[in-house]
Amino acid sequence: MNDSVDVIIVGGGMVGAALAAALGRQGLRVALVEADEAPAPIDDDRFDLRVSSLNLASQQLLESVGAWALIPAARRCPFRHIHAWDIEGHGETRFSAESIGLEDFGSFVENRVIRQALWACLEAMPNVECLCNASPINQIGGHERVLLELDNGRLLGASLLVGADGANSRVRERAGIQADVTDYHQRALIINVETTLPQQDVSWQRFTPEGPQAMLPLPGHHASLVWYGDPERVRAREAMDDETLKATIEREFPSRLGGLERVLGRASFPIKRQHARHYTASRVVLVGDAAHVVHPLAGQGLNLGLQDVITLGERLAYAHDHGKDLGGLAAIGRYALERRPQTLAMMAATETFHRVFTGGNGLRKAGAAGLALAERLPQAKQWMIRRALGI
Ligand SMILES: Cc1cc2nc3c(=O)[nH]c(=O)nc-3n(C[C@H](O)[C@H](O)[C@H](O)COP(=O)(O)OP(=O)(O)OC[C@H]3O[C@@H](n4cnc5c(N)ncnc54)[C@H](O)[C@@H]3O)c2cc1C
The missing domain is CATH 3.30.9.10 (D-Amino Acid Oxidase, subunit A, domain 2)
Incomplete structure (x- = not known):
């Protein structure tokens, strides 16, 4: 006999925990499988090394699941200006939140603080079971259900298995999905x-x-x-x-x-940089770093993962409310169709910045000229900001 839920999520990092919280709030029955311990409450005031810039869309997601309210003001730093320039001083561009009518662009928060807040929300959700110190040893994709055997002896069954297990995703590997790495x-x-x-x-x-x-x-x-x-x-x-x-x-x-x-x-x-060739396989879907890893220079990796959560959460909530198959193509196929082009666009942008500014002298001058030009095109700047903020 297997324990039956609607969705199994493997990986309780920031992305997997956010998805569990988003689905839990919609009333779905979720099992979250995490190889590590549950995150411990934070009782020190030192700042951890892993920090992320959360854009406004990510902040709104955390608000909607109740995690934002659990992040103390003393542990987040909202920022209102972004400056970028090249070392030779040929170009500088400055973005200000005020220029697009916002109070701030988002906030810098330690990863461990974000994750802890999300797990605290999960604790209050009776329909979400968190299985810590557990890893899958086998995944069997069936016609109507997917089965997951864990190393602690549990057997889980669900309509959908989500791989949120990071860049070295075993869920991705077991589903036979290749990833291109640079x-x-x-x-x-x-x-x-x-x-x-x-x-x-x-x-x-x-x-x-x-x-x-x-x-x-x-x-x-x-x-x-x-x-x-x-x-x-x-x-x-x-x-x-x-x-x-x-x-x-x-x-x-x-x-x-x-x-x-x-x-x-x-x-x-x-x-x-890493990109899965597909985001879906039979009753399997990938989110976060399991699906894509981008150069962190634009601080967008987690934001992309949380955008996956928003889109997949909407698709699954719709399927759940309308009695449709959660692992069916209508739900996960549309998620992949929506998310892939967005991720590719972000990958292309970060790739361009990386190549231009680490390239030869000519390329760097062109890049600097690009920054200087952006400075003189307020509408182009506003468009870029809105894309980066996910709004
Ligand atoms: C230097 C650097 C700076 C960055 N800065 C930013 C930034 O400013 N803004 C931003 O948006 N992004 C940033 N990123 C990217 C961001 O850190 C990642 O995109 C994000 O952490 C990915 O989260 P995730 O939950 O998908 O994966 P992970 O954080 O890797 O979580 C995966 C989880 O799955 C668990 N797991 C793994 N295997 C198994 C298994 N077999 N069974 C069960 N559980 C398993 C792990 O224990 C872990 O909890 C940065 C990245 C780097 C390297």
Whole structure:
């Protein structure tokens, strides 16, 4: 006998947990399978290294499931300005939320805070069962149901299996879906710092031939710096002691950063692009990094994943309300049709920024000219902002 639910979600990261919460609120019976422990309540005031920019559409999703209200104001940093320029100073473009009638563009929040808030919402949903420390060992796609065997001995049955298990998705692999991968031969060094200057309402990025340098503001005088570059150089910077790294940042980062009080932590991550060739297979659908990984320079990976949640959530709620098959093509096929072009557009945009600004001198000049031109075309700027905000 199997335990029967409407939807099984494998992966309780930010995207999987958001989908479980969105479906749970619509009254669907959901099983969320997560290999790790449930996230522990956060009782310290240090800022974690993994931080995401949540755009307005993502914020609205978190609001609608009740998670936004659980994120204390002291742990989110709304930002109102975005500046981008190239190191040679040929072009700079500035975006302001006010220019499109908004109070802010979104907020920077630690990943662990977002995830914890989502899991706290799930705890209050009797129709969502969270199975932690559990992983699938077998998935059997049937004509009417999909069966999932877990390593803890449970057997689950559902109309639909969702792979939200990240970039190395086993659900994707078991469903026979291939993914195309491009290694950028770059790493991102993330450094949490305390700055001398307050600069919490602006996020900026400077393009250099080695890769971008970005400042993501955090509450107080805190900031998350992201320094992309050649893997060997990134590893060497990562290995520096705090004082040497502080002095290196003060020398190499744009002067508008100002001085640093302290380096609080650092870690580095490889950068790749990855795209599943299909988002669906028989009774299986992929969301978040399981479906797509984009270069993080535009801070859009999680936002794309949460947009998947919004679209899939709407399709499944419609199917549920109208007595239709949740794993049928009408529901998941339309999701894939809607989401794939949007993801491809974001991938193309981030790819262009990466190639142009790490390319030869001529390409970089063209990129800088593009930034300068955008600065003189307010309507084009507004269009770009609205796309990035998901509105
Ligand atoms: C340096 C860097 C900076 C970034 N900055 C931003 C940003 O500013 N804004 C933004 O929008 N995005 C950003 N991103 C991207 C963002 O972090 C990811 O897109 C997002 O975390 C993906 O979430 P996910 O839930 O899809 O996957 P994951 O976070 O990978 O979660 C997958 C979950 O599945 C679980 N799991 C895996 N395998 C199994 C299994 N077999 N069984 C059960 N559970 C399993 C894992 O334990 C995990 O909980 C950045 C990425 C990087 C690398």
